[in-house]
Amino acid sequence: MGLRRLVPTGLAALTLALLAGCGGGSGGQGVHLNFWAYNEPGGTFAGAAQRCTQQSHGRYTIEFHPLGNDPDTQRQQLVRRLAAKDSSIDIMSMDVIWTAEFAEAGWIKPWPKAAADRVKQGTLQGPLQTATYQGRLYAAPANSNTQLLWYRKDLVKGEPPKTWNDLIDTAEKLPQAGRIEIQGAQYEGITVWFNSLIQSAGGQILDGPDKVGLAPAPTEAALAVMAKLAHSTAADPSLSSQKEDQNRLAFETGQAAFQVNYPFIYPSAKENAPKLFKNLGWAPYPAVKNPADAGQNAPIGGFNWGVGGYTKHPQEAFDAATCMRDEENQKQFALKGGLPPTLASLYDNQEFVKQYPFAPMIRNELQHAAVRPQTPLYSDVSLAIYKTISPPSGIDPKSTAAKLRDRVEKALQSKGLL
Amino acid sequence: MSTNVPTQTGAIAEAPGRGLGRRRGRKPISERAKAERRLGWMLCAPAVIVMIAVTAYPIGYSVYLSLLRADLRFPDEREWVGLDNYITVLGSSLWWADFFHTVIIMVISVAIELVLGMLLALIMHRALFGRGLVRTVSLIPYGIVTVVAAYAFLLAFSTPSGGFVPHWLGIEHDLVDQGHPVTSFMVVILAEVWKTTPFMALLLLAGLALVPDELHEAARVDGATAWQRFWRITVPLMKPAILVALLFRTLDAFRIFDSAFIIGQNGTNPKIETVSILGYNQLLNRLNLGLGSAVSVLIFICVMIIALIFIKGLGTSRPGEA
Numbered sequence: 017m018g019l020r021r022l023v024p025t026g027l028a029a030l031t032l033a034l035l036a037g038c039g040g041g042s043g044g045q046g047v048h049l050n051f052w053a054y055n056e057p058g059g060t061f062a063g064a065a066q067r068c069t070q071q072s073h074g075r076y077t078i079e080f081h082p083l084g085n086d087p088d089t090q091r092q093q094l095v096r097r098l099a100a101k102d103s104s105i106d107i108m109s110m111d112v113i114w115t116a117e118f119a120e121a122g123w124i125k126p127w128p129k130a131a132a133d134r135v136k137q138g139t140l141q142g143p144l145q146t147a148t149y150q151g152r153l154y155a156a157p158a159n160s161n162t163q164l165l166w167y168r169k170d171l172v173k174g175e176p177p178k179t180w181n182d183l184i185d186t187a188e189k190l191p192q193a194g195r196i197e198i199q200g201a202q203y204e205g206i207t208v209w210f211n212s213l214i215q216s217a218g219g220q221i222l223d224g225p226d227k228v229g230l231a232p233a234p235t236e237a238a239l240a241v242m243a244k245l246a247h248s249t250a251a252d253p254s255l256s257s258q259k260e261d262q263n264r265l266a267f268e269t270g271q272a273a274f275q276v277n278y279p280f281i282y283p284s285a286k287e288n289a290p291k292l293f294k295n296l297g298w299a300p301y302p303a304v305k306n307p308a309d310a311g312q313n314a315p316i317g318g319f320n321w322g323v324g325g326y327t328k329h330p331q332e333a334f335d336a337a338t339c340m341r342d343e344e345n346q347k348q349f350a351l352k353g354g355l356p357p358t359l360a361s362l363y364d365n366q367e368f369v370k371q372y373p374f375a376p377m378i379r380n381e382l383q384h385a386a387v388r389p390q391t392p393l394y395s396d397v398s399l400a401i402y403k404t405i406s407p408p409s410g411i412d413p414k415s416t417a418a419k420l421r422d423r424v425e426k427a428l429q430s431k432g433l434l
Numbered sequence: 435m436s437t438n439v440p441t442q443t444g445a446i447a448e449a450p451g452r453g454l455g456r457r458r459g460r461k462p463i464s465e466r467a468k469a470e471r472r473l474g475w476m477l478c479a480p481a482v483i484v485m486i487a488v489t490a491y492p493i494g495y496s497v498y499l500s501l502l503r504a505d506l507r508f509p510d511e512r513e514w515v516g517l518d519n520y521i522t523v524l525g526s527s528l529w530w531a532d533f534f535h536t537v538i539i540m541v542i543s544v545a546i547e548l549v550l551g552m553l554l555a556l557i558m559h560r561a562l563f564g565r566g567l568v569r570t571v572s573l574i575p576y577g578i579v580t581v582v583a584a585y586a587f588l589l590a591f592s593t594p595s596g597g598f599v600p601h602w603l604g605i606e607h608d609l610v611d612q613g614h615p616v617t618s619f620m621v622v623i624l625a626e627v628w629k630t631t632p633f634m635a636l637l638l639l640a641g642l643a644l645v646p647d648e649l650h651e652a653a654r655v656d657g658a659t660a661w662q663r664f665w666r667i668t669v670p671l672m673k674p675a676i677l678v679a680l681l682f683r684t685l686d687a688f689r690i691f692d693s694a695f696i697i698g699q700n701g702t703n704p705k706i707e708t709v710s711i712l713g714y715n716q717l718l719n720r721l722n723l724g725l726g727s728a729v730s731v732l733i734f735i736c737v738m739i740i741a742l743i744f745i746k747g748l749g750t751s752r753p754g755e756a
Contacts, residue, residue, distance in 0.1 A: 088700070092718055099506040099721060121507045202612055202704055257613030262594065392507060396720060403528075403704070407613075430505055430722065432522060 047076040047332045051340070053109035054090055054319065055082035058352035060345070061109065068339035076332045078107070078340075087111045087204070091395075098123040098325065105324035106333045107340070110155055112146035112318050112387075113204075113394050116225060119149040120392035124322040127153040131334045135341075142385035143358035147320045149390055150225070155320035158341040159355035161278050162314045162381045163212075164374060165302055168193070169295040171273040176299035178307035180213070180241045183274065187250035190273055196245065197263035197275035200255035202406035207398045208315045208388070209276075210405055213238035215313040215386040216304040221397070222389040226428050230421045237304055239405065239413040239420075246408035250274075256407030268292065276301070278317070279372065280354055298374045301381060311377065316385035318355070356382070393428055400427040493734070499727035506721035519728035529712065529729070533736075536708040538619060539694065540687040543626040547683060548676075550627065551634030558635065559642045576632040584696035587625040591617075592699075610697055615705035618697070622706055625693045630686070634679055641675020642668070681744040685737055709733050 053061045065078040083090040094108055098121070110118065118124045127135065132153040136144060143157035165183070167176050171190055177183040187194045199205030211221060219234025245251050252258060252266060260277055267275040268289040275281065285293045300311025321337040323330060339345070346357040350368050356378050362368055363379040372378070389397055400423040405411060426432040463471075503515045523529050554572055561568045575583070593600045593608040600609055609617040645668050653663050669676070691710040698706045701715065713733060717726030 086700070088702075088719065095506075095721060096718070117507060121509070203702060254607055254611075254613050257608065257611040265594075430503075430508070430720075432526060 046072065046074045047329045049076050049078045049106040049329060049333055049336050050081055050104050051078050051107045051336075052081045052083055052094060052105055053107075054085070056349070056353045056355070058348075058354075060348045060353045060355075063348060063352075064340040064345040067345065068336055071339060072336070076329070076336055078336055083109070095123075101326045103324070103326040103328050106327040106329060107337050108322050108324060109158070109319045110322045112143075112157075112316065112320060113398070115147055115154050115320065115322075116149045116390040117392045117394055118322060118325075119152075119154045120225075121325075123325045124154050125325055125327070125330055125334075127156070127323075127334060131338060134338055138359050138361055140358055140360055140379065140382045142316045142382040142387065143318060143320075145385075145387045146316060146318070155322040156337050156341050157318065157320050157358040159318045159346065159349045159353075160358045160382055161317035161356055162378055162385060163276055163278055163301055164314075164377060164381075165274065165276055165299040166267070166281060167274045167297050167299065168292065169297040171295075172297070176297065178300075178302060178310040180302045180304055181244070182307070183302050184245055184248050184250050187274055188248055193271060193273045194250055195252055195266070195272035195274070196250045197252060197258070197267050197272045197277065198245070198255070199259055199263065199276075200246070200252075200406060200408050201257050201259050202402050203259065204398055204402065205259055206406050206408070207401045208317075210238060210242070210401060211388050212301065212313050212315050212386045213241055213304055216309060218305075220389075221401070221424065222391055222428075225391040226393075228421060228425050228428060230417065230424060232417060235417040235420065236413040239411050239416050241304060242405065242408045243411040243413060246411065251409075256409065279356065279374065279378065282372070282374075283354055298377065300377060311381050312384045313386035314381040314384075316382065316387055318358070358382075391428070393430055396427040396430060397424055400424050400432075496727040496730050499723050500731050502724050504723040504727075506723060515724070519724045520732070522725065523728050523732060529709070529732075532707050532709050532712045535619075535694075535706060536688060536690065536710075539622055539626065539690055539706075539708065540684060542619075543623045543630075544680065544683050544687050546623070546627050547631050547634045548680065550631045551638050551679070554631060554635035555638035555642055558639050572635060573632045575629050576636075578629070580629060580692040581696055583629050584625055584693040587621055587628075587693075588697045588699070591621045591697075610699070610703065612703045612705050618703060618706045622690075622694050622697050625697060626687065626690065629693070630683065634683055637679035637682065638672070638675060641672040641679075644675065645671045677744060677748055681741065684740055684744070688737060688740060689733065709736075 051065050055061065062080040062082075065080040069076070069078045083093050090109070091111070091114060094105065094110075097105055098118070108124075110124070115124075119126070135147075135153060135156045139157055140160070142162075143160045144153075147153055147155040147157050165176060171193060172186065177186045183196065187196050199209055214221060214230070214234050214237075217234035217237040219231045219238070220229035223229040246255060252272065254262070258266075260280075263275050263277050264281045264284055266272050267277075267281065268285055270289075270292065282296070285296055301314035303309035303312065321341060323333045323337055327333050341358070343359055343362060346359055346362055347365065347368065349355040350357050350362065351371065354372075356372075356375070357363070357368070360379065363375050369375045388394065391397060401420065404416065404420050404423055410416075423432070500519055501514065501516060503511065503513050503518070505511065558565070558569050558572065588610060589595045589597060591597045591599050591609045592611075593606065597609070600606070607614065610621050611618070649667050649671075650663055653667055658666065689710055690708050691714070694706050694708045695701045695711055695714075697703075698711070701707065701711045709729065710733065713726055713729035715726075716722050716729055720726070
């Protein structure tokens with residue numbers, strides 16, 4: 017074939033390819049839906065897209081588009097498109113803290129009553145609350161997450177501590193590995209910790225989407241716990257730069273008797289530190305004041321499925337999003353991805369409980385979890401908080417509380433540099 | 435030159451009395467000169483249009499945005515706020531902290547680059563054999579994409595990423611996390627120096643070539659040592675080249691983004707946050723176009739000030755002038 021004939025043929029092929037691209041990808045059946053989500057390493061999010069495509073019997077085809085690995089990157093990727101009113105975002109995975117921001121900006125659609133009722137049925141209170149903004153459901157909770165107090169039974173004798181004071185005192189008295197691993201670096205993780213502490217002390221960071229809370233007594237009580245730990249021998253020397261994974265590593269290498277962390281450390285310890293794993297114990301998230309409150313106001317994380325505000329196929333998108341969080345899919349998220357479900361029924365699933373023996377404790381914590389402030393300016397508020405309270409060794413409860421109020425106030429006016 | 439041509443032709447054209455200048459004050463311009471001028475504009479037009487589209491418009495637009503409260507999260511609340519954004523930025527301790535970080539990185543890395551670049555240039559200049567090879571090899575770091583180079587340094591120095599440097603030094607903590615600002619700075623500066631010393635050396639080499647050998651020979655005959663010849667002959671004669679090299683690198687270093695962003699683990703290490711990262715965070719994380727544009731405009735002004743200091747204060751010749 018000469019060049020002259022090759023060129024038109026090539027052009028024709030290209031045109032066809034482009035047309036196919038516009039028309040709706042592989043399979044090309046029914047409505048084409050784009051699902052932008054975190055690429056869960058177990059492949060279960062992509063798997064859910066595939067399963068629901070099949071179950072729709074040709075009504076829609078869900079194409080999976082992976083987002084970056086860390087929440088900041090995911091948010092950036094989505095927000096850049098949404099701010100430009102991109103209609104190609106039909107369904108997206110959202111970190112639980114984005115609901116208010118996305119809802120207020122019109123980047124996600126509120127769920128119509130019928131669809132919302134289907135989502136609410138059998139879903140745990142905490143996850144549902146993260147998907148609700150000003151009384152309306154804006155997303156479908158797909159999976160959840162919470163922290164437990166993990167400890168070594170060979171070192172900690174008797175009942176595990178129930179309050180933070182008790183925990184720090186116990187750790188200090190241990191003859192060896194008397195450390196508590198927790199997130200102290202300047203990032204979202206320390207905001208999570210602070211939010212749980214202040215709620216446990218009876219306060220709130222915000223009293224409304226644009227109203228500062230941070231009442232002096234609970235704020236200072238929460239900050240006092242952080243300062244006490246930071247100045248205690250129980251603190252890791254690198255507390256001010258520690259995130260979840262550094263905590264896991266320090267615990268696995270036997271440097272600490274305690275760690276406050278998400279359940280991902282469980283399968284990891286099983287594989288990396290089998291000896292230590294035999295003595296791995298878990299207890300409810302500690303309380304600030306009352307020992308009976310242990311397990312209340314624990315952190316809550318996870319992903320919700322949101323439907324894009326500019327999608328051309330809202331009806332199909334709501335149905336597909338509902339399908340991708342059904343019992344079967346959540347079971348896969350839990351078993352393959354280690355992500356705690358949001359549906360209460362799964363916590364009775366034998367297969368899941370066998371792999372996650374602490375499942376009942378997680379279920380309990382998720383009913384009364386400390387949801388982070390729901391405001392469209394959440395990322396600014398969180399930045400203002402973690403830039404003020406990290407490093408924890410620099411906290412002076414009284415003056416830090418005053419500084420915190422001032423900075424959160426500014427953040428709520430979307431003023432100030434962060 | 436272009437300004438001279440029309441007046442000359444105009445003067446010639448005037449003599450036969452064909453020039454019908456309507457305005458008395460101005461020298462009348464002949465048809466030919468007009469046509470030439472029009473042709474000149476038409477030839478320039480594509481370049482001018484492209485320049486306006488890709489530089490003047492974005493710069494003007496960001497200056498305009500910097501005077502607004504413009505937050506993409508609240509598209510309906512856009513309003514004119516005058517210089518409020520600038521007051522916020524300049525009144526924020528974060529801007530000054532980041533400004534300070536940027537200046538530290540800029541001053542130290544450019545100083546080291548100047549010394550190493552000069553050594554490298556002298557070696558390249560004096561190389562007796564394999565001159566081409568020496569020059570090519572020393573340019574390799576400059577040819578490597580900055581992000582790739584920054585990742586190489588991050589992976590070498592970061593303990594969680596399995597870096598070999600802390601392992602060799604017997605250090606268990608992470609050298610580039612937020613708890614260790616001094617080592618974080620050192621790694622960023624090292625990455626910058628490694629990457630851009632060849633560029634500095636190349637500019638200096640051009641200056642070295644300008645120093646005539648006869649002067650060196652004469653000085654040697656007069657009994658000057660190598661050290662004296664370097665300081666008394668080479669450096670003074672190279673001064674214009676050195677200043678241009680310093681100007682280029684300083685302007686570049688002030689806008690540092692990629693190395694600091696990657697080594698600061700996607701900009702999450704606040705201890706090595708630079709002004710460019712600050713602007714990026716306001717624009718792309720917070721979607722606050724007003725504040726972000728104000729930061730960008732301020733960076734632009736800083737760059738202008740640095741350039742002014744070099745050109746007016748130190749007498750650097752502008753690029754393009756001999």
